[in-house]
Amino acid sequence: MFKARKDRMRACSAKRWFRLPFAEAAIAADPALKVKRPSQ
Numbered sequence: 001m002f003k004a005r006k007d008r009m010r011a012c013s014a015k016r017w018f019r020l021p022f023a024e025a026a027i028a029a030d031p032a033l034k035v036k037r038p039s040q
Helices: 002-019 023-029 031-039
Strands: none
16 A cells, blocks of 8 residues: 555656656756656
């Protein structure tokens, strides 16, 4: 149950990030974000 909730939260977060128009540019501009995003 906890794992399912975590997966759902991760999917929701990814959806929100990819929906933002500047998300791609922000990740490309900041290498630290690229490292941080997958671990969260």
